[in-house]
Each structure stands twice: as C-alpha cells, then as structure tokens.
Amino acid sequence: MILDKEWRILTIGDGDLSFSASLQKHFSPRALTASVYDPLSIMTRKYNDTFYQYLKNEKIQTLFDFNVCDKKTWGDLKQHSFDVVIFQFPLVPAFQNFDEYKAHAKNSNINVLNRRLLRQFLLNSFKYFLDEKGQQLCFITSKDVKPYRQWNIESALHMHTNIHYLGSIAFDINKFPGYKIRNVDRDKHVRDTRGETYMWSLQKKHTLSSQLHKLPYHGENFCAICRAGPFSTENDKQVHQASKKHLQMLDFEQAWLKEINKN
Numbered sequence: 001m002i003l004d005k006e007w008r009i010l011t012i013g014d015g016d017l018s019f020s021a022s023l024q025k026h027f028s029p030r031a032l033t034a035s036v037y038d039p040l041s042i043m044t045r046k047y048n049d050t051f052y053q054y055l056k057n058e059k060i061q062t063l064f065d066f067n068v069c070d071k072k073t074w075g076d077l078k079q080h081s082f083d084v085v086i087f088q089f090p091l092v093p094a095f096q097n098f099d100e101y102k103a104h105a106k107n108s109n110i111n112v113l114n115r116r117l118l119r120q121f122l123l124n125s126f127k128y129f130l131d132e133k134g135q136q137l138c139f140i141t142s143k144d145v146k147p148y149r150q151w152n153i154e155s156a157l158h159m160h161t162n163i164h165y166l167g168s169i170a171f172d173i174n175k176f177p178g179y180k181i182r183n184v185d186r187d188k189h190v191r192d193t194r195g196e197t198y199m200w201s202l203q204k205k206h207t208l209s210s211q212l213h214k215l216p217y218h219g220e221n222f223c224a225i226c227r228a229g230p231f232s233t234e235n236d237k238q239v240h241q242a243s244k245k246h247l248q249m250l251d252f253e254q255a256w257l258k259e260i261n262k263n
C-alpha cells in the first residue's frame, strides 16, 4: 500500500480496529479516523481486543455502527476532510435469517451485493468523505482468489461514473505489525493468501499512477473479465469462452449491468 504521512486517512469496516491501530502505531499519519460496521458492544463480544482502547488513548476518532452505504449512520464524521479512504478486505455480512435474506438479496445474488457495497463505498467516498482539494484517493484491498476475484474490481465498480481506476499494488501485511485480517462475522483470521490494493481517484493521472500495476488482460487475445490469456491460438480462446468459469463470469457481468442500469 502506498501512503504518505501527510495524508488524512479514513478507514472503513475495520472489523476489530487492528488495521487502524497498526496504522496509528507504526505510521502516525497526520490525521486518522477509524470506522467499524458493528456497534461497539458487538465488536467487543466478537474480538475482545485492546485496539479500541489504544486508539482512544491516542485520541483517534473511532465511529461504530458505521455503514458506508447509509448516511444516517455517519454521526460525527467530518465530511470532505480526508485524502484517502481505505476499505480492507470488504465483504457483505452474512444474513442472520431468511427474512433478512429475502429483504436484501431476493432479486439479486451475493456477487452483485458485494459489488454494490464497493460501488457505494467509492461513490460516497468521493461525494462525501474526501476533500476536493486533497489527494482524492480510494483504496480497496482484496484477495485475488474466488469469490473476490469474481467481483471484477478493476473494471466493474466505477462503471458509468467520473471515477478513474488507477491500478493496483501488492499488499504487504508485514508493513502493518499487529494487523489481523478478520473474517466478516467470526473471530477468525482470513486465510493468509496474497492481497492486492486497488486504487481509484477523480484524477485520471494521479502522481501515484506510475508506481501501480495496470490491467494486464486487455486486448483481443485476452479475456478481461476472467483475467485470462494471452491465448496462444484461436482454439484456446474458444475453449476458454465455452468454459464453466467464463460462462459464470458472463452471468455475473450481466447481472451487474442490470443492477447499474436499474440505478
């Protein structure tokens, strides 16, 4: 992850606050606000750690019950005052019961729900959280394995907006001592597979751009949505296009386009 000590940072969905605590302890940015989706009581019950106490002692603003999609939950957050908004390993929470599932996901699928969360994260960050005169950056760190890679993070989330995808960089957890990547609902660490931090801005060419990996899967000889190729022959390409993996990705993309066009 590329960060500058002069930046004002907002973290989103920081399950147990270990990422924000690590940032504060080992990086000491100019300003930091941390936010957690769960209320304090639930976070304490799930993790029972001391990261919140540490942030409190450091006088870091920490907001609980903070849903990035719902303005009404943002409480005392000072809007338009950040340089970068970071969402580490996002994932929609599991439904508690069938009624909740019916209310949120009946006409959708879990792939669309995750993309919807991340699109909303980008839209709200640029509209409400980031300072127009600041760095204007949004970071999402995710894993390059199923189901996360099926969200088509680099291309799908900012479709039909004025937001630009800048590129990505490998996430090095060793730079964040004490950070425990959490499972969405349980007191478990997520398996330690490689993470990648994806970056967006309203500026098409940001000063960060030259340090980032660009989309390598574009052009006739590749399949961008599956991140496959280059195909060595036309036959290879056709075999890929007939594969279960590709057909499933096509379904996801179609469902997502329907979702975007609906809104």
Ligand SMILES: C[S@@+](CC[C@H](N)C(=O)[O-])C[C@H]1O[C@@H](n2cnc3c(N)ncnc32)[C@H](O)[C@@H]1O
Residues within 6 Å of the ligand: 012, 013, 014, 015, 016, 019, 036, 037, 038, 066, 067, 068, 069, 087, 088, 089, 090, 091, 092, 093, 117, 180, 181, 182, 183, 184, 190
């Ligand atoms: C896999 S966990 C990762 C937790 C933490 N960011 C980490 O890196 O360990 C996914 C997190 O996304 C949060 N989340 C899901 N939906 C959210 C929303 N609408 N607003 C804010 N956070 C959300 C969950 O509460 C959960 O903490």
